[in-house]
Amino acid sequence: MSLDQKKYLHKLHMNKIKVIICQIFLIVSFLFLWEYLVNKGIISSFIYSSPSRVIKTIKELIESHNFFNHIYITLKEVFISFTLGISLGFIIALILYEFKFLAKVIDPFLTMLNSLPKVALGPLIIIACGANIKSIILMALLINLIVSIITIYNGFLGTDEYILKLFKTLGASRFQILTKLVIPSSYQTIIASFKLGIAQTLIGVIMGEFLVSKEGIGYLIVYGKQVFNLNYVMTGIILLGIISYILYKLIIILENKLLKHL
Amino acid sequence: MNNLLEINNISKNYHTKNGEIEAIKNISFKIKKGEIISIVGPSGCGKSTLLSIISELDHDYFGKIIKDNNLKIAYMLQSDALLPWLTIYENAILGLKIKKRLDNETLDYVNYLFDFYNLSEFKESYPKNLSGGMRQRVALIRTLALKPDLLLLDEPFSALDQQSRLLISDDVYKIVKKEKKTVILVTHNIEEAVSFSDRVIVLSKRPSQIKNIININFTNQESIYERRKEKYYHQYFDTIWKDLDINES
Ligand SMILES: Nc1ncnc2c1ncn2[C@@H]1O[C@H](COP(=O)(O)OP(=O)(O)OP(=O)(O)O)[C@@H](O)[C@H]1O
């Protein structure tokens, strides 16, 4: 390796470290400022809680044995709704791609469903499915499914026309065209739909937990509001922030693995 | 019958929302085994349409095509159409795989072609790491691997720079001659048409008809570089140039 190349790599590395240092600095100073403002009484500790109160709340929750359960419940619901949403979205997109006539027919309905505010369906869902995990998953599905279908379907439609023509000249069957061309060439869009889907799923699950109000992080937040202990609310929000970051990162890792060669 | 393919009175109209487009009209020609034919004509006159019909991609036309039922036709497009997520080698055997013709014999032939084009060391690379010329060679290997009787080439070199274009068309010429393949080449490049083929068909603009057929009588049958030095080369060039030019005005 030449000296210049070494220098270049070193610079790249240093840059990365600098970014991380700045990010840690931002978080730490934010936490300090928050604690300081609350302690000095400049902002209300009742409404805004404080880092030390959040830590105390977490301790309390762990001691009363339901902290990890709430996280586990929320993650479980996210996992189920996300997997369901993505797989159903994929299958429906495939069906629409194979049957263009059907796609044309249901197009306006998809658009309508997509822009409908799904919270409005909350009361209906609760009454139909009962106050349980089914309602939560249905709520999350309503929110993430339509987006998955539309994104993945558009990915399929974006298949390179020249390569499609090549497959036809080779006499490929419809099944071969799907498995060897249309699906692999949509990997990128499919991953993009994962990214959209995970955010949408979290929204749906928390909305569902608000409605069902039994367990999970969404429940913690509603419960905190009801008993006027806003420490719970703040703890819930911070947990959600951390969870959504980690889930997003996991998808990025998956993306880097799958799309190495593109 | 010593004709590999006989095209009789082929016409094709496209129907669109905005009306009917007469693409080609009453085109007839014959091609013998081992012959190389070039088709030249103004942009949008229907050259690709004609190849689509011959390759049976398009069944919606008037007229008749006479050929052996077992005739193996391969079609090579302007774009190399390599799949970016497959290695060069996997791309090269894609056609064999789709047609379920992967066996020792066909694979040996693919390996031979890789050696012939000096691409063996790139087998495990991905398309994005190759130059345009190399990618086009891989597309060519993918096409030749099917051992087609008739090779349809639709401006296969037009995306390349001048130098790669010359090198690769010479490569193609050599292998086509060596294996006595029958070829129909569509090109915009008159020099390419003259140096490459035994016959040049000049099409008129839409609705496109055969304007002229020029037989190219060169003694050299080995290299397009040598063919370009032949005595009547420029004469042929001028004839085709005039035929095309009259069409434009
Ligand atoms: N699928 C289609 N639907 C409607 N019109 C078409 C279609 N394909 C081609 N055409 C029209 O038919 C005519 C001939 O097209 P074609 O692609 O065969 O021309 P070409 O000679 O190959 O052109 P170029 O030199 O630009 O490659 C053009 O005017 C084109 O607009």
Ligand SMILES: [Mg+2]
């Ligand atoms: Mg064309």
